[in-house]
Amino acid sequence: MHAMQYAITLPADYDMGIIRARVASRGHLLDEYAGLALKAYGIRERGVDGSPVHQYAPFYLWSDPQAMSGFLLGDGFRGVVRDFGRPAVRHWQGLFHGRGPAAGAPPRAFTRRTETLAEDADAATAVAEAAAAHEELATTNGVHTTALALDPHRWELVHFTLWADASPRAAGARFQVLHLSAPGAERPVTGRQW
Incomplete structure (x- = not known):
């Protein structure tokens, strides 16, 4: 599994x-995209849930890295580049994926929190502790999906959780979900991935 996100600040x-309107007219185009576990079409609005900016920032979980590359070099992403310029795309290696009790309901929000590992921290211990927290989070009412991923270049963890509630009480940046494409939400390996 790979996690990916780009953010277009407006x-x-x-x-x-x-x-x-863009998501309403185009969101369905990835509903059957092979190799995509899920795409949460997320936005933040300035002054809402503590957001300092207007932002379009979809978050992806990919079960196939080749499909991720194909998307970034294909027509769908060309539309983003044409309309907004080419954004920096962050991606992380998946470490944990879990479906929660609300996986059958449409998610209304997601939270994303990044955590840089301390230079003197034992990475394996820090990742194991973070994964255990996600395992527990995956049993929490209101959780649709939760994932943990790692950027080993920055030694940074990303914590991503989809919620059934529009205003989850969880740490991190909050995004409203306008649409969820989830053609392979049940296909990525669940649990720890190392």
Whole structure:
């Protein structure tokens, strides 16, 4: 599994209805995309849930790295580049994936939190502790999906959780989910992945 996200920060006076309409008209295009576990079409709005910016920032979980590369070099992402410029795309190696009790309901929000591992921390211990926390989180009411991933270049963990509730009380940046494409949500290996 691989996690991926890009964030397009928009002007403070940007009409977020444009993004909502874009997702409403195009979101379904990835509903059957082979190799994609899920894509949460996330937005943040300035002044809502503590967001300082308007932002379009979809989050992906890929079960096939070749499909991820194909998407980034294909027509779908060309549309993003054409309309907004080419954003920096972050990606992380998957370490844990779990479906929660709310996996059958449409998610209304997701949280994303990054954590840089201390230079003197034992990476294996830190990852095992974070994975254990995600295992427990996956049993929490309201959780749709939770994932943990690692960027070994920065030694940074990303904690991603989809929620059935529109305003989850969880640490990290909060995003409203406008649409969820989940053609392979049940296919990625669940549990620890190392």
